[in-house]
Amino acid sequence: MSSTALAPAPAGTDERLTGVPGEPLAHRRYRRMRFIRRFEETLLQLFEEGALNGTTHACIGQEADAVAVTEHLADGDHIFSNHRCHGHYLAHSGDALGLMAEIMGKEAGVCRGMGGSQHICAPGFKSNGVQGGIVPNAAGIALANQLDGDGAVSVVFIGDGTLGEGVVYETLNMAALWRLPLLVVCEDNRWAQSTPVAANLAGDMAARFAAFGVPVREIDSTDVEELSTVAGEEVAAVRAGDGPRVLLIHTYRLCHHSKSDDERPQDEIDAHWLVEPLVVHGRRLDGADRSRIDDEVEAALAEVVATARALP
Amino acid sequence: MIFAKELNDTLRGALTGDRRVVLLGEDIADPYGGAFKVTRGLSTAFPQRVRTTPISEGAIAGISAGLALAGYRPIAEVMFGDFLTLMFDQVVNHMAKYQAMYAGQATCPVVIRAATGGHRGYGPTHSQSLEKHFLGVPHLRVVAASLYHDPRTVFADFLGRDEPVLYVEHKLLYPQHLTSPVNGRVGDLIAGSDASPGALPTIRLSAVPAEDCSVSVLAYGYQAHLAAQVIERLAIEEEIFAELIVPAQIAPMDWAPVERSVAVTGRLVTVEEGADGWSWGAEAASVISRRLFGRLDRPVDVVASDATVIPSSKTKEAAVLVGSARIEAAIRAAAN
Numbered sequence: 029m030s031s032t033a034l035a036p037a038p039a040g041t042d043e044r045l046t047g048v049p050g051e052p053l054a055h056r057r058y059r060r061m062r063f064i065r066r067f068e069e070t071l072l073q074l075f076e077e078g079a080l081n082g083t084t085h086a087c088i089g090q091e092a093d094a095v096a097v098t099e100h101l102a103d104g105d106h107i108f109s110n111h112r113c114h115g116h117y118l119a120h121s122g123d124a125l126g127l128m129a130e131i132m133g134k135e136a137g138v139c140r141g142m143g144g145s146q147h148i149c150a151p152g153f154k155s156n157g158v159q160g161g162i163v164p165n166a167a168g169i170a171l172a173n174q175l176d177g178d179g180a181v182s183v184v185f186i187g188d189g190t191l192g193e194g195v196v197y198e199t200l201n202m203a204a205l206w207r208l209p210l211l212v213v214c215e216d217n218r219w220a221q222s223t224p225v226a227a228n229l230a231g232d233m234a235a236r237f238a239a240f241g242v243p244v245r246e247i248d249s250t251d252v253e254e255l256s257t258v259a260g261e262e263v264a265a266v267r268a269g270d271g272p273r274v275l276l277i278h279t280y281r282l283c284h285h286s287k288s289d290d291e292r293p294q295d296e297i298d299a300h301w302l303v304e305p306l307v308v309h310g311r312r313l314d315g316a317d318r319s320r321i322d323d324e325v326e327a328a329l330a331e332v333v334a335t336a337r338a339l340p
Numbered sequence: 341m342i343f344a345k346e347l348n349d350t351l352r353g354a355l356t357g358d359r360r361v362v363l364l365g366e367d368i369a370d371p372y373g374g375a376f377k378v379t380r381g382l383s384t385a386f387p388q389r390v391r392t393t394p395i396s397e398g399a400i401a402g403i404s405a406g407l408a409l410a411g412y413r414p415i416a417e418v419m420f421g422d423f424l425t426l427m428f429d430q431v432v433n434h435m436a437k438y439q440a441m442y443a444g445q446a447t448c449p450v451v452i453r454a455a456t457g458g459h460r461g462y463g464p465t466h467s468q469s470l471e472k473h474f475l476g477v478p479h480l481r482v483v484a485a486s487l488y489h490d491p492r493t494v495f496a497d498f499l500g501r502d503e504p505v506l507y508v509e510h511k512l513l514y515p516q517h518l519t520s521p522v523n524g525r526v527g528d529l530i531a532g533s534d535a536s537p538g539a540l541p542t543i544r545l546s547a548v549p550a551e552d553c554s555v556s557v558l559a560y561g562y563q564a565h566l567a568a569q570v571i572e573r574l575a576i577e578e579e580i581f582a583e584l585i586v587p588a589q590i591a592p593m594d595w596a597p598v599e600r601s602v603a604v605t606g607r608l609v610t611v612e613e614g615a616d617g618w619s620w621g622a623e624a625a626s627v628i629s630r631r632l633f634g635r636l637d638r639p640v641d642v643v644a645s646d647a648t649v650i651p652s653s654k655t656k657e658a659a660v661l662v663g664s665a666r667i668e669a670a671i672r673a674a675a676n
Binding site: 143147161166194198201 | 362388389391393394396398399401402403404405406407408409410411412414429430433434437438440441442443445446
């Protein structure tokens with residue numbers, strides 16, 4: 029797949045965060061993942077300083093999923109995300125200032141400070157903090173797309189923990205019956221808050237979707253290139269009108285669930301830091317390019333934070 | 341034409357007039373046409389936009405919410421209002437939240453139609469009036485079907501506005517004839533209509549002019565139909581004159597017509613079929629007591645059904661639910 033087939037950087041955003049025109053696709057992917065990583069690390073630091081109110085759920089370790097899937101979406105497509113939505117939103121929109129201002133509770137925030145970290149709305153994107161309920165909402169958007177006949181795709185991001193909610197299965201059934209253009213991206217990060225998947229989930233995860241006749245594409249990877257390839261195929265199949273599909277990504281959340289709640293085994297976490305998305309993909313860039321991109325992201329984010337802090 | 345057919349005609353008109361209208365619900369497709377036949381013929385006429393669903397109330401509500409977010413005008417049917425509990429998360433945490441929590445960047449105008457109420461012997465889980473649990477949910481409107489409000493006007497209001505709305509249709513209204521006020525009268529009763537700003541009109545019924553009434557009665561839905569019969573009978577047989585106030589929208593409430601009536605009578609009886617306690621009538625008592633404290637002749641009387649399960653047995657059910665006898669007793673007591 030050529031880079032021109034992938035979604036361009038959103039207009040009006042800082043290209044140091046979303047992609048510099050003409051740079052190789054590998055650079056742009058690294059840049060976008062680095063942007064999401066550093067945005068969230070910055071958030072956690074701001075919480076430590078007491079500069080932020082409430083809570084947040086970082087996707088550190090899962091950035092490749094967001095970048096890979098959103099690359100294949102077009103104007104008219106819609107993403108519904110969950111409590112852990114920053115990566116999806118930033119990959120979709122590049123709107124660092126809008127999200128930072130929102131989490132800071134500023135009037136200039138993307139939802140004027142009403143939504144905060146997990147209730148985001150912007151063109152082509154929404155998120156909500158209650159598990160499960162966003163799946164039928166995304167299916168309803170898919171039904172609207174089907175009625176409109178516009179070829180648009182509705183994507184919903186869920187996690188392994190969401191699979192405990194009954195309405196997910198009600199919706200899978202109806203989406204399959206009605207052949208809705210819905211892509212469910214299930215990010216299995218192996219922990220639902222503090223509970224390991226083994227204590228939460230009986231049987232086989234993929235079989236839960238397959239039971240409804242919904243095709244499941246399963247991948248265990250933190251490699252943005254691999255993920256982008258399969259995400260592109262899944263989005264294309266949904267767009268072709270073949271009905272709903274599931275992209276099941278086995279990944280890992282490197283940080284705590286929200287701010288400081290982590291009782292997971294340290295050796296398990298340490299092992300996953302060795303194969304996290306920036307490490308895996310970063311090897312494809314030479315050191316000078318990585319450093320330059322890192323510096324550009326850092327400078328751009330510093331401006332975002334300074335600008336957001338100064339907002340009323 | 342009976343109310344069920346008036347509703348059917350209303351929905352047909354909505355589907356015809358607006359391609360964004362979509363109907364979802366269990367068993368609503370032809371030839372069955374819905375458990376109460378409200379949607380009969382509609383799936384034949386509009387096969388893409390009138391869809392029968394699996395028994396999945398949560399997904400019916402959630403898919404409706406998604407359609408609404410995408411610009412459609414979904415109308416979801418709940419076969420028995422008792423099953424509204426299975427939609428509660430979607431109503432409270434999704435459709436009623438979206439517009440405000442997204443700072444007005446999205447709207448979620450879902451209409452949920454629910455067949456509610458008892459007196460049919462359907463027992464504990466198919467007879468309830470659970471709307472009180474939805475009263476006071478911020479950004480949710482709750483509207484009750486009544487024989488005095490033409491559903492065409494009601495649905496024109498729903499489809500012209502952006503808020504989600506729960507429309508409760510008492511089952512016993514379906515076979516009744518619509519009796520909208522004509523030339524200031526409903527049958528032998530004098531009828532007035534107050535344009536409630538931001539809500540549908542509130543209807544006032546009385547046997548004599550309102551200024552000659554000694555009791556105000558506040559009721560909605562099927563219970564308003566029963567109350568109208570009671571106030572007419574009491575006027576003729578006992579010369580007890582009550583003014584009946586029938587809002588369409590029961591939450592948020594326009595209290596102004598109630599205040600105006602109670603300012604004259606000094607006495608208020610509220611009537612609802614839902615279980616007693618923490619109810620619409622309790623809210624009315626709170627509001628009217630605060631606003632008209634010095635002008636009340638007696639405490640507000642709240643008439644509601646017993647706070648227990650609704651029995652299947654006909655005689656036991658009648659003993660638990662509000663009916664004409666309880667309404668009459670309360671009005672008589674208030675008039676003394």
